Amino acid sequence: MDFIRTIVAEDNRTKKWNGEVITRFPPEPNGFLHIGHAKSFCLNFGIAAENEGGRCHLRFDDTNPVKEEARYVESIQEDVRWMGWDWNEHLYYASDYFDQMYGYAVQLINKGLAYVCDLNAEMMREYRGTLTAPGKDSPYRNRSIEESLDLFSRMKEGEFKDGHCVLRGRIDMSSPNLNMRDPVMYRILHAEHHRTGNKWCIYPTYDWAHGLEDSIEGVTHSICTLEFENHRPLYDWYLDKLEVHHPQQIEFARLELTYTVMSKRKLLQLVEEELVKGWDDPRLPTISGMRRRGYSPESIREFCRRIGVNKFNSTIDIALLEHCVREDLNKTSNRVMAVLRPLRVVIDNYPEEQEEWMDAVNNPEEPEAGTRKVPFSKVFYIEQEDFMEDPPKKFFRLAPGREVRLRYAYFVTCTDVVKDDNGQIVELHCSYDPDTRGGNSPDGRKVKSTIHWVSEAHALRAEVRLYDHLFTKEHPEDTAEGEDFKVNLSPESLKTLSDCMIEPCLKDARPLDRFQFERLGYFCVDADTTKEKIVFNRTVTLRDTWAKIQKTGQKK
């Protein structure tokens, strides 16, 4: 059990919150959700689900109209729901509390704990001091309560321009915690809000708003990321001074993954500079990108469960994520044969017009998935990399004079290699053994490998998009002076193959359908699919021992 669940369990035991467990996931609708957010909402919704009567609110922290948009509100709901979580009727918006927050601000002014300050942003920075030097009091700090009250209401009424003045908490300008040096509670922003329209021209800042949102909703455990640790004294201060329901803020480390970036700012940059194709580009760690790539919600949830929760920054090896998808897809995806880089093969001793429909198992891990028929004929395609004219010792696949098994079909032996004028192999000729139908040899002879194939006459054409890590470096932020993370973008993150051959059973495949292409990996139908052309995204390759052998061979 992680340290947060330990706290929750202990609170339940001592009846600190009368046995209630209320958490919340409070995204700002200024971008798409990524797997780092998944870690957070799986934690929050997970804890709520694990506790009798517990609940988790989905709350949009929409306190900054200049960055937020309704389309993000929609995508966030879609993503959380797709991941399998349900907030029931507990969908909230910080903007719904603006009136209440205003009232609380007036209370603080009345207590002499907040004041309107006319210092401009630059001056305020100067007065704030530095990490090592204390700040000094604003000249407006001792303004009378009446005057602040008057000014604050005029701020709200729109009498002042943006930046003319702010409402600040009156705390301690010499606090070693910069957050406590009279923090800004309200700023003037004549901006249209995606929900409240032009009702407001003052907007609460995060620190002021967030604790109130939690408090108003009766949240018990307010779980956030580590960078808010320094803000906790302020979170506590506001709620203490207001003497209202006071949830416990608990911080945990945000998720970092190798070979990718997670900050919204960087993701936004990749999207806006068109270095990827939108927020749902399958190379991005966004939920929508991963969905499009073929990740299942179950695999992402399992990943979030396995990485645990901690209080220090760590970077998870993306191999763990890949392991989680493979593990889930291995159990759930139907197998199918597809040839990505086709090499034509003719069986010389197979009857010209004959076709046979072979029995194939849909999913060896799931007997209930049943079987299907796969058409076989004289001419078919195999993978280019499944043939070598001059094979090294450890290569088990097809080679001149060598016999291999065509999965679910026959044993074939390569008898001839046809090349074009450039010496490129364009076609293979084979002979087959009619007694090995289905792939069994009555005489018990063995072959060293089984390869996949697709009958030429029956094949469907497809485009397949192969994805690799978005960045070439484990830590894309590691760059030389003056360079930024984008120099580490991988030129090989996407390879598109447009002449792939797939089994006819895929003709009715729909976007988001997932399959295992035998011996290749897991693939997912893309939304770009049309009646003429099916498009697949490669989610992840199968584990590939042969590729490893080749790699170590190259090193030697």
Add this chain to the structure above:
RNA sequence: UACCCGGUAGUGUAAUGGCAACACUAGAGAUUUUGAUUCUCUCAUUGGAGGUUCGAGUCCUCCCCGGGUAACCA
């Protein structure tokens, strides 16, 4: 240089003061009509130095290292 937080295999997460465990990765082997899956095996004295204790990853002290913080962002 101030304050806050944190350091356990390559990576990540465990261990009422009582034999450092699990997963991923990597390597070796077995099985296999997917070089997949599955199965077996291998890989550490917990940042350092003291101290308390019969006994310390765990408690105390000092040191070292890493992260965060100076938006009218969240």
